[in-house]
Amino acid sequence: MPLSLAEMRRSYTLDGLQDDLTMDDPLVMFRQWMQQARETESAPVEANSMALATVDSAGRPHCRILLLKGFSDEGFTFFGHYQSDKGLQLASNPYAAMTFFWPSLERQVRIEGQVSRLASQLSDAYFDSRPLASRLGAWASPQSRPVASRAALESLLAETEQHFVGQTLPRPEHWGGYCLHPERLEFWQGRADRLHDRLDYRVQNGVWQRSRLAP
Numbered sequence: 099m100p101l102s103l104a105e106m107r108r109s110y111t112l113d114g115l116q117d118d119l120t121m122d123d124p125l126v127m128f129r130q131w132m133q134q135a136r137e138t139e140s141a142p143v144e145a146n147s148m149a150l151a152t153v154d155s156a157g158r159p160h161c162r163i164l165l166l167k168g169f170s171d172e173g174f175t176f177f178g179h180y181q182s183d184k185g186l187q188l189a190s191n192p193y194a195a196m197t198f199f200w201p202s203l204e205r206q207v208r209i210e211g212q213v214s215r216l217a218s219q220l221s222d223a224y225f226d227s228r229p230l231a232s233r234l235g236a237w238a239s240p241q242s243r244p245v246a247s248r249a250a251l252e253s254l255l256a257e258t259e260q261h262f263v264g265q266t267l268p269r270p271e272h273w274g275g276y277c278l279h280p281e282r283l284e285f286w287q288g289r290a291d292r293l294h295d296r297l298d299y300r301v302q303n304g305v306w307q308r309s310r311l312a313p
């Protein structure tokens with residue numbers, strides 16, 4: 099008999115976060131954790147996948163998995179359809195949160211802040227780097243809108259292919275990148291006996307302030 103969900107319990111013992119060894123710059127810390135996650139997560143797609151939460155104009159939260167496509171001191175970059183549900187939510191409320199979970203390292207990172215659209219040249223550059231099928235998909239798929247059937251979706255793709263035959267595909271205006279500018283980051287490291295480590299970074303007057311939170 100497999101355990102019930104309520105009986106499932108794992109002890110986290112892989113690592114810990116020591117106050118004196120913890121980095122002052124959360125971006126440096128994120129870079130190190132991401133690097134380690136890329137080495138240890140089983141599929142390469144997993145290290146940069148994260149849950150992105152946005153809030154609609156009625157104050158209701160929505161959450162979905164996305165891929166992080168880059169990060170710098172400026173923020174954390176992802177791509178999608180500007181008229182999708184998440185796109186409309188970000189247009190009415192720019193605050194968002196993203197969460198990474200790296201089970202192989204018993205780690206979680208939470209990031210919160212305001213989101214803005216990427217400069218169009220940056221979206222163009224990323225769009226141009228995508229495989230042809232992904233670029234066609236960005237044109238053909240009205241992300242988050244109902245489609246009559248799988249066949250209807252496939253015929254939208256076929257029409258798009260036909261339309262652009264022999265041409266280079268420009269980035270559609272309705273598709274592009276976003277940057278989440280972090281105001282808060284939290285690093286969570288699982289520890290034994292549920293006494294996990296949580297380090298919280300908040301920006302104050304342009305400087306990151308770090309504190310430890312109770313688990």
Ligand SMILES: Cc1cc2nc3c(=O)[nH]c(=O)nc-3n(C[C@H](O)[C@H](O)[C@H](O)COP(=O)(O)O)c2cc1C
Pocket residue numbers: 147160162163164165166176177178179182183184185241242
């Ligand atoms: C592993 C994985 C990666 C995904 N990556 C993206 C992505 O980078 N961009 C995107 O728009 N949707 C991505 N999706 C699909 C989203 O989860 C979601 O279905 C889509 O963005 C529509 O969400 P919305 O209706 O809330 O806008 C991904 C889904 C999974 C499971």
